[in-house]
Amino acid sequence: MTRRDITDLQKLGGPVVSRQRGEVISREGQPAEGFHLLLDGWVSSSVRLRNGKRLIQKLHLPGDMLGTPSLTLPSAADTLTALTEGKTSFVSEVSLRKLFASNPKLSALFFMAAQLERITLMDALASAGRSSALENMAHLLLDLHGRLGALGAVSNDSFYLPITQEMIGDILGITAVHVNRVLREMSRGGLVKFEGRTMCLLNLQKLRARSPLPIRVPRSKLPWLPGAKAVA
Structure with missing residues (x-):
């Protein structure tokens, strides 16, 4: 990323919020008006099935974006719970829209992050019940x-x-x-x-x-990113 990219990313989130272990950051079914950046600590993403059982879909680590899939829905699809003490920063839909309009490269990187998340879920589905x-x-x-x-x-x-x-x-x-x-x-x-x-x-x-599946390693160079050098 360029210096501008880093600056834009640092300005994306709001005030830093300290989280306590066990604190619910966002609850399934609540209105989704943005997402959270995880700055420190561990957070779980979980859903509650109709039979009352809980399924943890993802363990989030520092640097992860929390709750982005819910941006496509009228309410949050999962519950985000702090597993340790940590810190988060909220990114509003307005801030995200401004970023997408002003910085094409970071917009493309958000798209890439969504694809990596999809691969993770694809692997989880592939191994569930088969391994x-x-x-x-x-x-x-x-x-x-x-x-x-x-x-x-x-x-x-x-x-x-x-x-x-x-x-x-x-x-x-x-x-x-x-x-x-x-x-x-x-x-x-x-x-x-x-x-x-x-x-x-x-x-x-x-x-x-x-392990039933290989650990995926993202490409280090993405020629389709805006501003990237073309590959001969």
């Missing part, structure tokens, strides 16, 4: 390892994992008891080491072999 709990756990841990690594939050393949086994079960569609059983199996197999809130991936190669 074992251990395979899906391997994919989840590798995804977090890669995303946290890009933020400088991984050391010696270890990272802070501030979520309960019940939450992991809500992500993978299994019970907390099953999550515990899978983690113990992975630990015995020399794949992971889980102590307190620290997760250590002991053998990335074997974990990748057990």
Whole structure:
């Protein structure tokens, strides 16, 4: 991004809001009049099924945009909950419209972010019901390892994992008891080491072999972006 792009992005959000662990940032069914930028902390995106069960669709990390799919609906499609203390900044629909009108490159990058989100959901659908709990756990841990690594939050393949086994079960569609059983199996197999809130991936190669899908790596150069150099 150019200096102008960075400046426009920094000005996009409103005042910084501190969030407490367990705080509901936005609730499913409420009016959607913009989205949130996650500046610090972890946030979950979840939906409540008619049978009362909760499904966590996404774990959001710093730098993520929260609630953007709801911009296409009259009300929020998901509930955003702070899993740790953190900070957010609200982006109004008016601010987003002004950005799209004034900065084509950032508009295109928002489009790219939406496509990456779609790929994530496509992979989740592909593996749901077609892969074992251990395979899906391997994919989840590798995804977090890669995303946290890009933020400088991984050391010696270890990272802070501030979520309960019940939450992991809500992500993978299994019970907390099953999550515990899978983690113990992975630990015995020399794949992971889980102590307190620290997760250590002991053998990335074997974990990748057990994952039902590859970890997607975005292209570093996008010739279709406005202002990008044409590829010969």
